[in-house]
Amino acid sequence: MFENIYDVIVVGAGHAGSEAAAAAANMGSKTLLVTMSLQNIAQMSCNPAMGGIAKGQIVREIDALGGYSGIVSDKTAIQFKMLNKSKGPAMWSPRVQSDRMRFAEEWRLMLERTPNLDFYQEMVRGLIIENGKIKGIKTSLGVEIKAKAVVLTNGTFLNGLIHIGEKQFGGGRAGESAAYGITEDLISVGFESGRMKTGTPPRxxxxxxxxxxxxxxxxxxxxxxxxxxxxxxxxxxxxxxxxxxxxxxxxxxxxxxxxxxxxxxxxxxxxxxxxxxxxxxxxxxxxxxxxxxxxxxxxxxxxxxxxxxxxxxxxxxxxxxxxxxxxxxxxxxxxxxxxYAIEYDYFPPVQLKHTLETKLVEGLYFAGQINGTTGYEEAASQGLMAGINAHLKVHEKEPFILKRDEAYIGVLIDDLITKGTEEPYRMFTSRAEYRTLLRQDNADFRLTPMSHAIGLASDKRMKRIEEKLGKSSAMVEFFKETSVTTDEANPILEAKESAPMAQNDKMFKVFSRPQIELADMVQFNDVRKYIDENAIDEEILEQAYVQVKYSGYIEKERNNADKLTRLEDVRIPEQFDYDKIKSLSYEAKEKFKKIRPVTISQASRISGVSPSDISVLLIYMGR
CATH class of the missing domain: 2.40.30.260 (Elongation Factor Tu (Ef-tu); domain 3)
Incomplete structure (x- = not known):
């Protein structure tokens, strides 16, 4: 049945596996999605919702990159809420309540319409690894399927054990059996594994x-x-x-x-x-x-x-x-x-590169709960990145890595690779030091051009971005160039308990006041006229509002990010010998040898590494 070698095999069809398979296939790789049940593709095992605080930003980023989660969420939503609207825009987080059955159905139909993607239903019991490279998978029926890259997205299924009171039984999810064999294969070639737990309420x-x-x-x-x-x-x-x-x-x-x-x-x-x-x-x-x-x-x-x-x-x-x-x-x-509660195997993510490729086995990628994360959104984003990078690796192209100032996805993966996790990792806005830059409203500006450059985001998406960016930038310039009179502005300012203007001033300055909100801006005659004449929709208006309102914060955060980018540019050789640097602390030396940071910036984020250790490294490397 499987005479040809696949470019990419994805094991598991949850949120991570579905995004991984879609990304690799859409970029042109001949891809196979293997799952124990084709009826449960992208199953919402826990709550019937997508998004939420920080998670909503991730879904927007997945969509901006050309993933499917945002589209499926919209098509199967039964309720929408923008959380944290009373706070600044860095905290605004979209969330939908979903129709669970339609969500899984829509995902399957979208995957079936994806070119280059094949499906196979069976349990994967092992991996084919030769000379430190992945060569394919082995199924429970003894079928061997060859591939140039494999993405493991096993969720809670690896040696899964379900607990209800004093009763316990094997299972990866209610009504579905656990997966056996993969953990043992990985441990046999040197991987470290651990156990995590998650739970779910009664229905x-x-x-x-x-x-x-x-x-x-x-x-x-x-x-x-x-x-x-x-x-x-x-x-x-x-x-x-x-x-x-x-x-x-x-x-x-x-x-x-x-x-x-x-x-x-x-x-x-x-x-x-x-x-x-x-x-x-x-x-x-x-x-x-x-x-x-x-x-x-x-x-x-x-x-x-x-x-x-x-x-x-x-x-x-x-x-x-x-x-x-x-x-x-x-x-x-x-x-x-x-x-019920469920225990399952995971593999500490410090064993991965930033591409989500494992350090021990070339061409093998991990995504989702196998990396110690929790949440559909966290899993889906890892799947997307693993699928992208598996495709790029197979086709001998440069890897695609998002930095911490570019995306929440970049923060998530960097945290996992650099710090590891001993409890299920969940994304929060507080984990992102550049959250004013990483808002839900501008994910398309940040990421669609990057995705288009590697061949995932469509030309149609890119054209839409260029139009939106042009309109929002033009509107900000309009605010900078257009003045408002005291007669028009002061009644609005006084109603908002903001000090009245002594003389006419530019809209940009007036709108920057903390009391002025979006609803107040559109009360000005020239603003309403501009909106009508230029067909400005709510999305563009909100984007312009944020750019005006938070320009100072955005500029400051951008400057801070640019300073730290210089440390990202200082790369550490792959086989660097840390033992020869006597001045390094023992803990730093051990952490560096285990994690193998790629840049000085990544090295500085490792738990237990002090600023003096980084100074020693910089001096040793002539910086």
Whole structure:
């Protein structure tokens, strides 16, 4: 069946695998996507949502690069919200509630329409590695499929073990078996592995809930969308979520089951996500809290299945049921399935290069939860980058690496490669030191030209960017050149409790005032006229507003990034002998030898490396 050698084989068809396969195939590589179940491509194993704080920025970046996640999210959304809108634009984060079944269906249909992409359903049991190079994969039926590059995106399936109370059984996800063999093959050639844990809440029957006892959570009045392309449109109707709370009674019932909890009786020894703890972990760690929020999220337009966000648990199913029935609105709840925890193998990501290629085996790439991350968005972005770089490697082209000042994706990968992780890594805006530059509104400006240059983003996308950039830049210039009178400006300024103008001034200066918002800008006659005459849409107007409002912050951050870029330009030879530098601290020497930083800048970000160690390196290299 597989006589020819594939350019790229992607193992696993979750969010990482789907993006990896799409990217490699769209760039021209003959690609094979192998998964244990073609019915579960891009399955939302946990919550039915995409985006959120920092995660929404990642989805925008994936879309700007030519990935599919943004388009699929738009086409299958049931609600849209821009989070953190009361804060500065660096914090604005888009999020959609998704139709779980339609999300997976749309992903599969988009992949089936992708040229150069083949599919095969079977478990991959091993890897073919010869002389330190990947040569292909071995399946459970003994089929050997050859490839020039392989991307592993195994999610929670590698030796996966599901826990519900005192019961445990092998599985990679509810109703699906675990994957065996790959971990053992990787360890045999020298890889280090570890175990991580994640959990998921019970799913319940929405018909059994009393929503009148909950707070309704509606979507935005003017919903936006994820994708920068014109393939999708914003929602015109939306479905509400709801919010309720736990109570002391609920907590007391949950504590009754602690002696049967795998988290507390020692069955689970691995670490779970710090920022998405289980309900039992919450009431244990935050014992002073009288209640915790629960978000009641519909799984789609037509299904009655509901996801109980905030109630992730591995407690016995009878305890879960009894506790939930004490929650307001859940008095008559019926379960579709109980929550569970899952343990799985991962490989500390310091064993990777910035391309996500492994250091030990040439042509082998890791993406997603295998690298110790958590979240659909984090996984999808790694898959995209691994797919891109696998294609570039096979075709003997320069690798594609995003820097920390270019994308959240660059921050994510650099954190993993440089610092590693011992608990599931989740992206936050606070992890990005250049977050004013890395906003959700400008991901296309930042990344589409780069993606177009390597052959992924389409000519149509590039043309759209050039038009948008031209219009927003022209509008900013209009603000700099056009004056407003005191007669027109002062009533607006006084209404916003901003000091009145003593004389006429340029719009740019007036709009830079902290009290002035986008809605205030469009009250000026010349602005409204400019919008009408130049067909300025909401997207361009918002972009111009941010450029005016935060120009000082943006310029300062850009200058800081440029200074640090100089250290990025100081490269360290691949086989550099750190032992010959006597002045280096012992810890720095050990970390440098293990991680093998590519540049001085990367070396400076390694945990345990001091500024004096970096000074020694710079002096030794003639800097």
């Amino acid at each position: 319940v029957d929405g018909r059994s809930l009393d929503y009148s006892k909950m707070h309704e959570e509606k979507g935005d009045e003017k919903p936006e969308k994820f994708s920068y392309s014109d393939e999708t449109k914003p929602l015109t109707i939306q479905k509400s979520c709801h919010m309720t709370y736990t109570s002391q009674d609920v907590h007391d019932i949950l504590r009754e089951g602690f002696d049967r909890s795998p988290m507390f009786n020692g069955r689970i020894k691995s670490l779970g996500p710090r920022y998405c703890p289980s309900i039992e972990d919450k009431i244990n760690r935050f014992a002073d809290k009288e209640r915790h929020q629960l978000f009641v999220e519909p799984e789609g337009w037509n299904t009655v299945e509901v996801y109980v966000n905030g109630f992730s648990t591995s407690l016995p199913e009878d305890v879960q049921f009894k506790a939930l029935r004490s929650v307001a609105g859940f008095e008559n709840v019926k379960f579709f399935r109980p929550g």
